[in-house]
Amino acid sequence: DGGITQSPKYLFRKEGQNVTLSCEQNLNHDAMYWYRQDPGQGLRLIYYSQIVNDFQKGDIAEGYSVSREKKESFPLTVTSAQKNPTAFYLCASSPRAFRGNEQFFGPGTRLTVL
Amino acid sequence: GDSVTQMEGPVTLSEEAFLTINCTYTATGYPSLFWYVQYPGEGLQLLLKATKADDKGSNKGFEATYRKETTSFHLEKGSVQVSDSAVYFCALSEGDYKLSFGAGTTVTVRA
Numbered sequence: 001d002g003g004i005t006q007s008p009k010y011l012f013r014k015e016g017q018n019v020t021l022s023c024e025q026n027l028n029h030d031a032m033y034w035y036r037q038d039p040g041q042g043l044r045l046i047y048y049s050q051i052v053n054d055f056q057k058g059d060i061a062e063g064y065s066v067s068r069e070k071k072e073s074f075p076l077t078v079t080s081a082q083k084n085p086t087a088f089y090l091c092a093s094s095p096r097a098f099r100g101n102e103q104f105f106g107p108g109t110r111l112t113v114l
Numbered sequence: 115g116d117s118v119t120q121m122e123g124p125v126t127l128s129e130e131a132f133l134t135i136n137c138t139y140t141a142t143g144y145p146s147l148f149w150y151v152q153y154p155g156e157g158l159q160l161l162l163k164a165t166k167a168d169d170k171g172s173n174k175g176f177e178a179t180y181r182k183e184t185t186s187f188h189l190e191k192g193s194v195q196v197s198d199s200a201v202y203f204c205a206l207s208e209g210d211y212k213l214s215f216g217a218g219t220t221v222t223v224r225a
Contacts, residue, residue, distance in 0.1 A: 004157075031211070042118075042203060042215035043158075050211070058212065090157055094211075100146045100165040103213055105157035 002027050004106035006091050011111045013078070013085070021076045021109045023091035030096045032074035033103060036060060037088040046089075049074055050096070078111065086113045116141045120204045120216035127194055127223050135189040135219045137178075137204035145206040147171075147180055147187040148213070152201045161189075161202070194223045 004025045013019045025032065031050050035043040045058030049068040063082025068074055074093075078085045088110050092103040121136040139145065146165045150158040162171030167182035176191045187204060204216040 006157075033212075040217065042205075042217045043213075044215075045212055048212065092158075098211060100163075100207070101211075102148070102160045102163060105150075105159070107157045108155075 004091060004093055004104055006089075006106040006109050008109060009107065011109055013111065013113050015113055016080045018077055018079050019111065021078065021089055021091075021111070023074045023076065023106060025072055025074075025091075025093045025104075025106075027093055027095075027104060028071070029093035029104070030071070031094045031101075032068065033092040033094075034058075034064075034066065034074070034076045035090045035092065037090060037108075043090060046076065085111055087111060116145065116206055116208050116214045118204050118206055118214055118216040120202075120219055122217070122219070124220040124222060127221070129195060129223055129225055130193045131223075133189075133191045133194045133198070133221065135202055135204075135221070137187045137189065137216060139185050139187065139204075139206050141185075141206060141208050143208055144182075145208040147178070148205045148207070149176070149178055149187070149189050150203045150205060150215075152203065152218070154200075158203065194221075196223050196225050199223045 007022045033048040034046040047066045049055035065077045091106045094101040094103045117140045148163045149161040162173045164171045164180035170179045201218045205213045
């Protein structure tokens with residue numbers, strides 16, 4: 001089955017630790033995205049990538065980093081510089097970065113900082 | 115910049131009631147418009163979309179029409195079911211390909 005997988009589903013982190021969230025897609029999509037969702041708020045874009053080895057900051061990139069070494073993978077690292085990292089993180093992909101294209105979402109990772 | 119405003123929830127309805135969720139947008143050009151649905155603990159799924167003025171998107175009994183004159187994309191369903199209980203997000207996409215989301219509207223349908 002084609003789709004987007006995110007792991008782990010739940011993640012707990014101690015303050016001061018970096019943590020990496022995995023996102024893999026087998027849809028052969030060029031573009032991939034990371035969003036953060038907080039209760040009662042819409043999704044906010046952290047980073048996006050339109051092509052391998054290239055990515056751009058979204059609206060709330062501070063305290064996060066990404067890489068795009070392979071077309072199918074777009075991992076997100078939440079660093080200790082992110083002041084309030086507890087949230088639900090969603091990865092998405094689209095065939096190419098075009099305004100009419102649907103974005104397909106993974107099931108999400110819920111990160112909790114202890 | 116681009117933005118989306120959707121009606122605040124939560125919305126609670128009885129089965130077979132009519133559902134409307136208002137969505138208005140601000141954009142400089144001609145965006146594409148989307149409605150996504152999120153069931154508890156899951157990611158988002160595309161419900162419907164419209165890419166130009168007067169287009170009507172429809173899926174699973176839901177409909178929304180792209181109204182450029184009122185910059186709106188209201189979601190409607192004539193007869194809701196308990197399984198329609200979810201959070202609904204209106205979103206737009208313009209020249210830089212990013213999706214801008216509304217805050218989401220929580221809908222609960224009671225049997």
